[in-house]
Structure formats: structure tokens, C-alpha cells
Amino acid sequence: MKLYVVGFGAGNRDGMTAAAEKAILSSDLIVGYTTYIKLIKAIFTEKEYASTEMTRERDRVILAFDEAQNGKTVSLICSGDSGVYGMAGLVYELSEKYPQIEIEIVAGVTAALSGAAVLGSPLTNDFAVISLSDLLTPWNKIEKRLECAAMGDFAVVLYNPSSKKRSDYLLKACDIMLKYKDENTVCGYVKNIGRQGQESGLLTLSELRNMTVDMFTTVFIGCSETKIIGGKMVTPRGYKDV
Amino acid sequence: MKLYVVGFGAGNRDGMTAAAEKAILSSDLIVGYTTYIKLIKAIFTEKEYASTEMTRERDRVILAFDEAQNGKTVSLICSGDSGVYGMAGLVYELSEKYPQIEIEIVAGVTAALSGAAVLGSPLTNDFAVISLSDLLTPWNKIEKRLECAAMGDFAVVLYNPSSKKRSDYLLKACDIMLKYKDENTVCGYVKNIGRQGQESGLLTLSELRNMTVDMFTTVFIGCSETKIIGGKMVTPRGYKDV
Numbered sequence: 001m002k003l004y005v006v007g008f009g010a011g012n013r014d015g016m017t018a019a020a021e022k023a024i025l026s027s028d029l030i031v032g033y034t035t036y037i038k039l040i041k042a043i044f045t046e047k048e049y050a051s052t053e054m055t056r057e058r059d060r061v062i063l064a065f066d067e068a069q070n071g072k073t074v075s076l077i078c079s080g081d082s083g084v085y086g087m088a089g090l091v092y093e094l095s096e097k098y099p100q101i102e103i104e105i106v107a108g109v110t111a112a113l114s115g116a117a118v119l120g121s122p123l124t125n126d127f128a129v130i131s132l133s134d135l136l137t138p139w140n141k142i143e144k145r146l147e148c149a150a151m152g153d154f155a156v157v158l159y160n161p162s163s164k165k166r167s168d169y170l171l172k173a174c175d176i177m178l179k180y181k182d183e184n185t186v187c188g189y190v191k192n193i194g195r196q197g198q199e200s201g202l203l204t205l206s207e208l209r210n211m212t213v214d215m216f217t218t219v220f221i222g223c224s225e226t227k228i229i230g231g232k233m234v235t236p237r238g239y240k241d242v
Numbered sequence: 243m244k245l246y247v248v249g250f251g252a253g254n255r256d257g258m259t260a261a262a263e264k265a266i267l268s269s270d271l272i273v274g275y276t277t278y279i280k281l282i283k284a285i286f287t288e289k290e291y292a293s294t295e296m297t298r299e300r301d302r303v304i305l306a307f308d309e310a311q312n313g314k315t316v317s318l319i320c321s322g323d324s325g326v327y328g329m330a331g332l333v334y335e336l337s338e339k340y341p342q343i344e345i346e347i348v349a350g351v352t353a354a355l356s357g358a359a360v361l362g363s364p365l366t367n368d369f370a371v372i373s374l375s376d377l378l379t380p381w382n383k384i385e386k387r388l389e390c391a392a393m394g395d396f397a398v399v400l401y402n403p404s405s406k407k408r409s410d411y412l413l414k415a416c417d418i419m420l421k422y423k424d425e426n427t428v429c430g431y432v433k434n435i436g437r438q439g440q441e442s443g444l445l446t447l448s449e450l451r452n453m454t455v456d457m458f459t460t461v462f463i464g465c466s467e468t469k470i471i472g473g474k475m476v477t478p479r480g481y482k483d484v
Contacts, residue, residue: 007355014261017251017351021260081351083358085479089366092476099472105359107351109259109323113249116325117347124331125379126387128370128396136480137367145368145394152390153383154370230341234334237327238378 001101003068004075005091007082007108010194011039015114019106027075031064036079039195061090065098081110085131085159112157115190115218118200120232122155122188122220132169133160146173150180155226155235158219162212170219174209177221181205186222188233189213202233243343245310246317247333249324249350252436253281257356261348269317273306278321281437303332307340323352327373327401354399357432357460360442362474364430364462368396374411375402388415392422397468397477400461404454412461416451419463423447428464430475431455444475 004023009015024030030040030049037051050067052060064076078086088105095103116123128149134142149156156177161170177185183206190200191214203211205221213219226235246265251257266272272282272291279293292309294302306318320328330347337345358365370391376384391398398419403412419427425448432442433456445453447463455461468477 009259014264015259015349017257017259018263019256022256081355081358083355083363083365084369085366088359088363089476089478092363092471092474093478095472105363107257107355107359109349109351110355113323113325113349113352116323117330117349121325121330121334121347123325123371124327126370126372126384127326128368128391128394129365130368141395142368145396148390148394148396149370151393152370152387154387154390229334230337232334234331236331236335 001068001071002073002104003064003091003101004104004106005082005086005088006075006077006106007080007086007110008040008077009080009109010111010114011079012194013043015109015194017106017108020108023075023106024077026073028072029067029074030077031060031067031074032077033060036077040077057087057090061087061094065094065101068101069098081108082106084110084129111159111193111218114193115220118190118193118198119188119202119220120234122222122226122233122235123157124235124237125155125223125225127155127157129157129159131159132162132166132173134166143176146176147179150177153223155223156221158221160215161217161219163215170211170213171209174205177205178209181221182224185224186226186228186233188220189217191217193218202228243310243313244315244346245306245333245343246346246348247324247328247330248317248319248348249322249328249352250282250319251322251351252353252356253321254436255285257351257436259348259350262350265348266317266319268315270314271309271316272319273302273309273316274319275302278319282319299329299332303329303336307336307343310343311340323350324348326352326371353401353435353460356435357462360432360435360440361430361444361462362476364397364464364468364475364477365399366477366479367465367467369399370396371399371401373401374404374408374415376408385418388418389421392419395465397465398463400463402457403459403461405457409454412453412455413451416447419447420451423463424466427466428468428470428475430462431459433459435460444470
């Protein structure tokens with residue numbers, strides 16, 4: 001009885017690891033959020049799928065465990081990495097009721113990495129990853145983390161930078177960043193990474209403050225050393241003079 | 243004229259993306275640090291390789307550019323992700339002399355993600371990635387980042403936690419963490435991720451302080467919510483009661 005928790009990367013076959021592909025191919029059932037199932041079904045057309053809506057994370061994990069308990073090999077799929085804001089944590093939290101099921105986490109390329117590759121090399125030194133979604137983390141804790149990341153001069157990657165209910169969260173985050181980072185700090189965004197309609201751009205922190213982004217966008221805020229070279233966002237690491 | 247900057251993941255074929263494999267297979271020459279060339283040569287035995295020593299990063303990048311300039315398709319390879327403490331930054335820094343060469347960054351699964359999958363799910367909420375190597379970043383800046391990451395209650399991943407010359411850096415880093423994090427904070431380490439001799443373990447922050455690790459080890463320090471479930475290191479994200 002086996003449950004794979006698979007990060008499939010951005011959503012195209014090229015960005016998937018061989019391990020993710022093997023897990024999916026060896027599974028009797030693939031479980032995931034509707035949007036992700038559509039992406040994976042387009043690649044692996046012959047498999048059996050079961051999907052649940054966005055906010056039904058707990059139901060989705062229990063469905064996956066129950067089907068594994070019934071003897072199926074199951075892959076629970078997540079975009080990006082299954083561990084970074086993915087389902088791996090909840091799987092372990094709910095695993096105690098299913099002691100016979102072997103769990104295997106299959107890591108994938110999270111949006112911080114696939115988005116960075118589109119923009120250039122923004123994360124080549126220390127960085128922090130922060131989600132602006134306060135559905136699962138209180139906003140005051142998110143604010144504290146934004147403040148500390150800015151104070152430490154980290155390059156910062158923002159996941160879930162906006163949604164209908166939280167249209168001003170990116171603006172609020174930028175205002176916190178501006179307490180420590182220069183208004184001309186190099187920033188970038190990538191929308192629909194590795195998917196149809198991919199868009200990206202570079203801008204300053206003060207421009208980012210006034211930008212409207214959607215929930216399919218990943219935002220990158222440079223550290224004090226980040227610069228633009230040939231249209232790319234680059235955080236150097238001091239190798240140049242080695 | 244094309245230069246791929248390829249992150250090949252932990253070092254086994256399963257952890258590699260299809261894009262990384264394609265880039266390597268389509269290249270006339272693979273350039274990298276000796277240890278990495280050995281790993282990749284074992285997988286793709288028929289390719290042409292050129293290697294340089296660990297600290298010769300600049301030479302390695304120039305070699306890759308020069309060979310691409312001569313008309314070869316070249317892959318410059320890095321373990322993990324090519325953007326996270328990898329060669330992508332230096333490639334852009336040196337790219338201005340080679341305007342005709344098309345650069346493509348191929349993202350990979352960095353040790354934070356592949357190591358997390360071994361330990362469980364330590365990075366399922368906000369996290370910071372910090373290298374303890376002061377070869378390229380001044381130590382006082384590293385200390386500041388450690389302090390800010392601990393103050394923000396981030397889960398923290400430490401790269402390059404030790405070396406012969408820096409045997410007490412992990413201890414120093416833990417002492418900074420202990421100013422803000424409880425001594426019983428759940429921590430973990432993974433050595434030789436995805437390679438022969440992989441080892442991992444969980445321990446408390448005060449135990450980690452007194453541990454000796456090598457440069458092939460990646461260290462994980464939990465946030466205040468990180469716990470152990472069934473022998474795994476798990477950072478919950480609040481889904482459980484959704």
C-alpha cells in the first residue's frame with residue numbers, strides 16, 4: 001500500500017523529474033486539485049483520475065489515503081514541489097490513521113526555482129520564500145516574516161501574492177519591504193510559469209508596489225546586490241573576481 | 243550558439259528533470275566541477291566532458307562560453323538547481339563579452355527540496371535558505387541573515403554548513419538561532435542526498451549545536467510549529483481543520 005506525494009513542477013513534461021513521471025505511471029489512481037489534474041491528464045491520458053476543489057485539501061488527502069488503503073497505488077499530485085506549500089505536510093498530519101500505508105514524497109521544481117530560471121538568476125545567494133495567503137497563516141505573522149526578510153537583505157520570493165479578497169496584499173508587502181530596501185531594488189514577476197500564457201517582467205520595488213498581480217503569479221524581490229544584466233535579474237555571489 | 247546552465251538535481255537520474263536530460267543529450271560538450279562530471283558521466287557515458295576544480299568557477303564559465311563561441315552547444319552543469327548557489331549568476335555576470343550566445347537556465351531540484359523530501363515535510367510553510375560559506379559572502383552578513391530568519395520564525399535550510407576551515411560555523415549559527423528559537427526546536431540533516439551513502443536524522447536545535455557535519459550535508463531547522471510525526475519532520479500549514 002503506497003501513497004506517492006508528487007510535485008510535478010510547473011506543469012509541462014519537461015519540468016517534471018523522472019521520479020515524478022515514474023510515480024504517476026506506476027499509480028493506479030492520481031488524486032489532485034481539478035486544475036492540476038487537467039494539466040497532468042493532458043500528459044498521461046490513460047490513467048485513472050480523481051479530483052477535488054481547491055479548498056478541499058483535507059478531503060483530497062483522505063480520499064488518497066482511503067484509496068491506498070483499498071490496495072491501490074496512489075499519487076497525490078501538487079504543482080511545483082509537493083513539500084513547498086504542497087500537500088506533504090497535511091499527508092503526514094493525517095497519516096497516523098493509516099499506519100500500513102508507505103508514504104513517499106517526490107520532490108519537484110517549485111515556482112521559486114522555475115520562475116527564477118525565467119527571470120535570470122535572482123536567487124543565487126540567500127533567499128526567503130513567503131506566501132502572502134492568510135487563509136492558513138495569520139497576517140501578522142506574515143508581516144513579521146516580510147519585515148525580517150527585508151531587514152536581513154534576503155532576496156524574497158512571494159507566493160500567492162494576490163487574490164480577489166486580498167487585492168492589496170502585495171502593496172502592503174512592498175510597503176514593509178520599502179522600510180529596509182531601496183525603492184529601486186530590482187524586482188521581477190512570472191505569471192503562468194511553464195504554462196500557456198507565460199509572461200514575465202522586471203521592475204523596481206516602487207513599481208511593484210503599484211502593480212496588480214493574480215494568484216498565478218510568482219513575485220521576486222531582489223537583495224541590495226541584485227542587478228539587471230542584459231535584461232535579466234541577477235543576484236551575484238562574488239565569484240566574479242575569484 | 244547555445245549555453246545551457248543545467249541544474250541536475252541530487253545526482254541520480256530519477257531526480258533530474260526531462261529538460262535537464264534533453265539539454266545534456268543535445269550538447270556537444272558538458273562542462274562542470276570534477277565531482278559533478280563524475281556523477282553525470284556515469285549516467286551519460288557517451289558525451290564529451292571538460293572539468294575544472296572546485297574553486298575555479300570563473301575559469302569554468304569562461305571555458306563554457308569559449309566553447310559555445312566556437313560553435314559547440316554546451317551544458318554547464320551544477321548539482322541541485324543551477325540558480326541556487328549555482329553558476330547561473332556568474333554566467334550572466336560574464337555574459338556581456340559573449341553577446342551572440344543564447345543562454346538558457348534549466349532549473350533543478352535544489353538540496354532544500356530533495357533533502358526536505360527525505361526528512362518529511364519541513365518546508366511546508368515559509369522558509370529561508372542560507373549558506374554558511376563565507377568564501378563569497380562576509381560572515382557578518384551571514385550572521386545578520388541567520389538572526390533575521392530566526393527572529394521571523396522561518397524554517398531555515400543551511401547549505402555548506404561546515405568545512406575544514408569552518409568547523410565551528412554550524413555551532414555559531416545554532417547559537418544565533420537559540421536567541422529566538424527554543425532549544426527543542428525540531429531539526430534535521432541529510433548527508434549525500436540521493437547519492438550513495440545517503441544518511442539522515444532528526445534532532446533538537448541544542449543537539450544540532452554540538453553536531454559535526456561535513457560540506458555534503460544540508461541542515462534543516464524547524465519553525466516554532468515544526469513537529470515530529472511518525473519519525474518525520476513536519477511543518478504544518480493549518481490545513482488540518484479546513
